[in-house]
Amino acid sequence: MTDADVQLLLDLRAIExxxxxxxxxxxxxxxxxxxECFLPEATGDYNGLVFPDRAALVDYMRANLGxxxxxLHQVHHPEIEVDGDTATGRWYLQDRVVVAAFDFMLEGASFYEDRYVRTDAGWRVSHTGYQRTHEIHYRLSDQPHLKVTGPGVHKH
Structure with missing residues (x-):
């Protein structure tokens, strides 16, 4: 195994x-x-919800995922390509969002398309985003035996 092979494996693991x-x-x-996962100039596009920079993306998440x-966000099946100090990644996302106060649950799947840049502090996201393949919405009250627990969950 060459030094380049070892470096590629280290880069792939760091990006994962x-x-x-x-x-x-x-x-x-x-x-x-x-x-800290992002460059300050990082952009995002979540199925048409577009962010011009890290501050806008983080502020939105902070305000809307409170x-x-x-x-629950899980990714698998990474397809990562490293080219020097830049890389691209495709990931298969499965996610779930539960808001007990609104009697709401969403399950979905998407394909993430990311770009990364190597910095002095390690790899950082320069762009992230996904395109949805599907979403399923539920009313929690339609699941008679469902119990939702977790930090900040308040049923009305």
């Missing part, structure tokens, strides 16, 4: 860790750590 950190900090609402909103 970055994506997983992005999702963990999003779901745990750790906004400072979430922000108290009482449970989220």
């Amino acid at each position: 860790q970055l994506k997983y950190r992005y999702l963990r900090t999003l779901d745990t609402k750790d906004w400072a750590a979430f922000e 108290e009482g909103m449970l989220t």
